[in-house]
Amino acid sequence: xxxxxxxxxxxxxxxxxxxxxxxxxxxxxxxxxxxxxxxxxxxxxxxxxxxxxxxxxxxxxxxxxxxxxxxxxxxxxxxxxxxxxxxxxxxxxxxxxxxxxxxxxxxxxxxxxxxxxxxxxxxxxxxxxxxxxxxxxxxxxxxxxxxxxxxxxxxxxxxxxxxxxxxxxxxxxxxxxxxxxxxxxxxxxxxxxxxxxxxxxxxxxxxxxxxxxxxxxxxxxxxxxxxxxxxxxxxxxxxxxxxxxxxxxxxxxxxxxxxxxxxxxxxxxxxxxxxxxxxxxxxxxxxxxxxxxxxxxxxxxxxxxxxxxxxxxxxxxxxxxxxxxxxxxxxxxxxxxxxxxxxxxxxxxxxxxxxxxxxxxxxxxxxxxxxxxxxxxxxxxxxxxxxxxxxxxxxxxxxxxxxxxxxxxxxxxxxxxxxxxxxxx
Amino acid sequence: xxxxxxxxxxxxxxxxxxxxxxxxxxxxxxxxxxxxxxxxxxxxxxxxxxxxxxxxxxxxxxxxxxxxxxxxxxxxxxxxxxxxxxxxxxxxxxxxxxxxxxxxxxxxxxxxxxxxxxxxxxxxxxxxxxxxxxxxxxxxxxxxxxxxxxxxxxxxxxxxxxxxxxxxxxxxxxxxxxxxxxxxxxxxxxxxxxxxxxxxxxxxxxxxxxxxxxxxxxxxxxxxxxxxxxxxxxxxxxxxxxxxxxxxxx
Numbered sequence: 001x002x003x004x005x006x007x008x009x010x011x012x013x014x015x016x017x018x019x020x021x022x023x024x025x026x027x028x029x030x031x032x033x034x035x036x037x038x039x040x041x042x043x044x045x046x047x048x049x050x051x052x053x054x055x056x057x058x059x060x061x062x063x064x065x066x067x068x069x070x071x072x073x074x075x076x077x078x079x080x081x082x083x084x085x086x087x088x089x090x091x092x093x094x095x096x097x098x099x100x101x102x103x104x105x106x107x108x109x110x111x112x113x114x115x116x117x118x119x120x121x122x123x124x125x126x127x128x129x130x131x132x133x134x135x136x137x138x139x140x141x142x143x144x145x146x147x148x149x150x151x152x153x154x155x156x157x158x159x160x161x162x163x164x165x166x167x168x169x170x171x172x173x174x175x176x177x178x179x180x181x182x183x184x185x186x187x188x189x190x191x192x193x194x195x196x197x198x199x200x201x202x203x204x205x206x207x208x209x210x211x212x213x214x215x216x217x218x219x220x221x222x223x224x225x226x227x228x229x230x231x232x233x234x235x236x237x238x239x240x241x242x243x244x245x246x247x248x249x250x251x252x253x254x255x256x257x258x259x260x261x262x263x264x265x266x267x268x269x270x271x272x273x274x275x276x277x278x279x280x281x282x283x284x285x286x287x288x289x290x291x292x293x294x295x296x297x298x299x300x301x302x303x304x305x306x307x308x309x310x311x312x313x314x315x316x317x318x319x320x321x322x323x324x325x326x327x328x329x330x331x332x333x334x335x336x337x338x339x340x341x342x343x344x345x346x347x348x349x350x351x352x353x354x355x356x357x358x359x360x361x362x363x364x365x366x367x368x369x370x371x372x373x374x375x376x377x378x379x380x381x382x383x384x385x386x387x388x389x390x391x392x393x394x395x396x397x398x399x400x401x402x403x404x405x406x407x408x409x410x411x412x413x414x415x416x417x418x419x420x421x422x423x424x425x
Numbered sequence: 426x427x428x429x430x431x432x433x434x435x436x437x438x439x440x441x442x443x444x445x446x447x448x449x450x451x452x453x454x455x456x457x458x459x460x461x462x463x464x465x466x467x468x469x470x471x472x473x474x475x476x477x478x479x480x481x482x483x484x485x486x487x488x489x490x491x492x493x494x495x496x497x498x499x500x501x502x503x504x505x506x507x508x509x510x511x512x513x514x515x516x517x518x519x520x521x522x523x524x525x526x527x528x529x530x531x532x533x534x535x536x537x538x539x540x541x542x543x544x545x546x547x548x549x550x551x552x553x554x555x556x557x558x559x560x561x562x563x564x565x566x567x568x569x570x571x572x573x574x575x576x577x578x579x580x581x582x583x584x585x586x587x588x589x590x591x592x593x594x595x596x597x598x599x600x601x602x603x604x605x606x607x608x609x610x611x612x613x614x615x616x617x618x619x620x621x622x623x624x625x626x627x628x629x630x631x632x633x634x635x636x637x638x639x640x641x642x643x644x645x646x647x648x649x650x651x652x653x654x655x656x657x658x659x660x661x662x663x664x665x666x667x668x669x670x671x672x673x674x675x
Binding site: 410 | 490502503504505506529539540541542543544545547628
């Protein structure tokens with residue numbers, strides 16, 4: 001990584017502690033990613049972005065802020081990025097996928113809180129993530145009990161704005177979320193001092209739809225018998241899509257896909273013939289959480305799809321672009337951001353089970369691994385239906401629980417290894 | 426060609442040699458895993474080579490947590506696949522295998538001799554051999570004595586799910602003067618209820634086969650059968666199921 005110490009210092013970061021993270025990342029990334037054989041050349045861009053993860057993009061955000069621009073940080077894919085973008089702000093996902101930040105979160109939160117929440121608070125309170133310094137507004141939501149209470153603690157240090165996501169999907173709930181998005185738009189206008197016009201909102205919708213379409217194109221290669229790109233690499237690209245410049249990453253994904261087109265024509269696969277294909281479902285895998293993909297693909301499986309927030313739920317459906325007025329466009333955003341994402345925070349959540357079954361078929365999965373981040377009650381409980389319904393459909397399923405530490409790697413290897421052996425016999 | 430299975434578990438290491446037709450167990454070896462899997466694996470290697478077969482005539486498969494420490498193995502497989510295969514050899518191909526190991530407990534559903542589903546306990550030692558080992562130690566008993574005592578006791582409820590907390594619960598019971606027999610009976614009851622909860626997470630076939638180090642602990646086997654409402658079969662070779670399965674898959 002280039003030297004960004006001056007910028008980190010000016011952001012009020014704990015540079016000394018942060019250096020420890022910077023020292024650990026290249027080794028971890030090298031072990032998991034650079035050790036793969038036959039990677040597409042188009043991955044170079046994404047390698048570079050990760051290598052510069054706390055430098056390059058934050059520097060762009062600093063530049064944007066110098067010109068009076070604002071940065072809005074979000075934690076959940078139910079929150080539409082089109083809104084801050086249309087108000088001239090930069091939207092960024094807030095990273096929270098490393099054990100590095102967990103102890104910091106545990107200073108404020110009970111140990112029995114999900115690692116994603118602990119890491120998010122740790123990153124802010126320990127001042128060890130530039131994105132958590134740069135955001136002018138942190139958008140929290142009421143998806144689960146852990147998050148909504150944690151936001152109260154985070155609000156003591158960070159400028160929080162909370163959106164109230166419904167827990168059901170009845171017409172009145174859609175109406176409620178629509179009102180919340182209207183409120184969010186107003187809030188973003190206040191923050192930036194810019195008025196959102198229909199033209200701005202439409203172009204933000206198109207911009208993000210284009211990013212989704214690029215990610216959809218990338219995902220389509222994973223349906224092939226000869227898979228030209230590893231599951232790990234696709235996960236990385238998806239994770240980067242949460243904070244990179246949308247137009248730039250869109251063009252980089254297409255560039256990579258052009259290369260994959262050639263590979264597909266020549267039946268190039270990064271996996272040996274007969275590799276067992278795994279669909280992952282469950283809780284999100286935020287950057288740099290590559291643990292499960294790494295274990296599965298090192299043990300001789302291939303991850304072909306993620307029915308997760310860091311996967312299909314993020315990009316599979318586009319926003320209807322036909323809206324003419326702001327009101328119409330917000331209705332369309334509501335439809336997409338509530339209707340097309342099937343998180344376990346909703347009851348009932350039958351659509352998720354249907355999605356898993358549909359995706360298992362579309363991506364020719366041999367088995368499904370249902371992943372639960374420790375202490376995520378809603379996904380843990382919903383696992384009951386996932387297992388029962390997949391069993392009924394004759395799709396093998398393995399439920400596992402894990403966190404951000406590496407201590408359970410051997411136990412996971414035994415469970416996942418046995419699952420792959422079971423699929424192979 | 427003869428087939429050897431090496432199963433290095435957290436507590437015990439097992440070696441088995443099968444004949445060429447894989448129908449007969451020619452030799453068995455049981456030893457503590459000790460603190461160094463590599464050294465244990467070496468000792469098993471020496472034992473294997475002492476059985477009168479040249480290395481070229483041996484096909485060796487390793488399993489168990491220590492499988493990565495068996496550099497001379499031709500192949501490694503997880504203990505789930507191996508226990509399933511071994512139990513099918515010992516008890517038939519359509520049953521639910523319950524393996525109470527030293528550090529984990531697994532339930533494996535076999536259909537036609539193939540593993541069709543499985544579940545392992547969470548990463549915690551409740552419901553495993555370790556739990557009973559800790560409790561027996563706390564009461565100054567060997568495991569055999571512990572089971573003998575449990576059989577004559579009246580079950581006291583031990584409600585802590587965590588081994589460490591259960592141990593302090595036992596200390597309190599001892600402080601109250603509760604007979605060791607009752608405490609031992611309670612500890613076995615605790616493992617049995619945890620294991621049956623794991624079994625009930627799957628669709629059990631109604632026929633159970635117990636593998637692992639407790640295959641000769643008659644009291645535990647009976648208790649387990651009572652709670653599951655079905656007979657639990659086992660045999661002294663149950664502890665070798667993982668190694669047998671490994672050899673069969675060679």
